[in-house]
Amino acid sequence: MRRLLKALAVLVVLLAGAATAIVIHRLQQEHDIRGSSTVEYHPQPAPKPPPPREKIAWPQYGLDATRSRDVDLPLRPPFRRVWTYHAGSLVEFPPAIGYGRLFFSTNSGKFAAISTRTGKRAWKRYTNRCVAASPALGPQQRGTVYAVFLNRPPCNSGKSKDGRVMAFAVGTGRLRWQRTIGPSETSPLLIEDTLYVGDWNGWLWALHAKSGRVLWKFHAGGAIKGGAAAFGKRIYFGAYDGRLYCLNINTGKLIWRARGQGRFFGSSRFYATPALAYGRVYIGSTDGKMYSFGATTGRRIWSHSTGGYVYASPAVWNGRVFVGSYSGRFTAFDAPTGDVLWSFEANGKISGSATVIGNVVYFATLKQRTYALNVRTGKLLWSYPDGKYTPAVAEGKRFFLIGYARIYGMVEAR
Secondary structure, three states: OHHHHHHHHHHHHHHHHHHHHHHHHHHHHOOOEOOOOOOOOOOOOOOOOOOOOOOOOEOOOOOOOOOOOEEOOOOOOOEEEEEEEEOOOOOOOOOEEEOOEEEEEOOOOEEEEEEOOOOOEEEEEEOOOOOOOOOEEEOHHHOEEEEEEOOOOOOOOOOOOOEEEEEEEOOOOOEEEEEEEOOOOOOOEEEOOEEEEEOOOOEEEEEEOOOOOEEEEEEOOOOOOOOOEEEOOEEEEEOOOOEEEEEEOOOOOEEEEEEOOOOOOOOOOOOOOOEEEOOEEEEEOOOOEEEEEEOOOOOEEEEEEOOOOOOOOOEEEOOEEEEEOOOOEEEEEEOOOOOEEEEEEOOOOOOOOOEEEOOEEEEEEOOOEEEEEEOOOOOEEEEEOOOOOOOEEEEOOEEEEEOOOEEEEEEEOO
16 A cells, blocks of 8 residues: 555656646747847848739739738828718728729628729629628739638528639629638639638638639648738648648648647637748737748747737738737837837727838727827827728728728828
């Protein structure tokens, strides 16, 4: 009996030691990591891809394939409203802009095209499906707009497992083709004649933009909810298994996959669409951290806590990375090191993505207020009492603010 008690005591001590080691390891994993300007960092910005063959000002979510959401337009607040479009239900993701129109979906399943000049509707189509993504716009067949859809209402019931990719003619809204995939809320990425979309079933699809034919598909270890970003021959996306993936863009073959840091409580998932710049991948996680990975190797370069979930996708501009979180804090990080350059306390949780237009960064809170800040200092320049997710896109001298269920056409007030 004495030997048995000793053995049990030793076992308890060993288990306690192992548990302590695990706790210490996980807590150490949660520490922020400071990055370096000499490790997989190329300060010269990558050359922008060539413009579309037609006049398309804002082709897709995040503007271009890198999803950097940075556009050099001489627009500066304050703005005055010249028209308002009443969408009827939530417009969660911003429009694509081209051919003199804004193209977007509402959460009720309506897909619409409206005039950039007047806000008047050109056409609409009802899909009877929920939507949580921006469309992509291309010159195929004299103008085609691509949209992805979730399952039928109620969208989170789990009863309906299918989603759709649909291609519409920009002039009339006529359906050109559609393909059944899993329920999807990934804003499609269009590069030349290939469309890349993900779904809740964990598939990333490469589709022929003119026909919807499957070119290749890759299965991740969890649902894909954010969009993909691409540069050169590589495409990157995050998934709900807590991994960031890098694939060969032509074949779908896995090049590398990486993880965020561990969490002692809860799990780490990637919902956000990544942004690519300076030889890095920038992406936020539900573990509350903003990450920078090496685009070539997948090496985790830096991480920084934000105090809340990071569902938002970052904007990247001039060596700065901008992102908001559920803490209500909007932060400008140093792109090579992850150091905080400045932060701004907003009036509520931040779920949508930031956009840089000129030298102003725009974001909105779930309490339906849009903020415009100086990119260098974080100083408040202007705010507007609407907007909930990703509130800003622009074309020429027009600024478009996306409210909860309205879209506003605006011009500079001066």
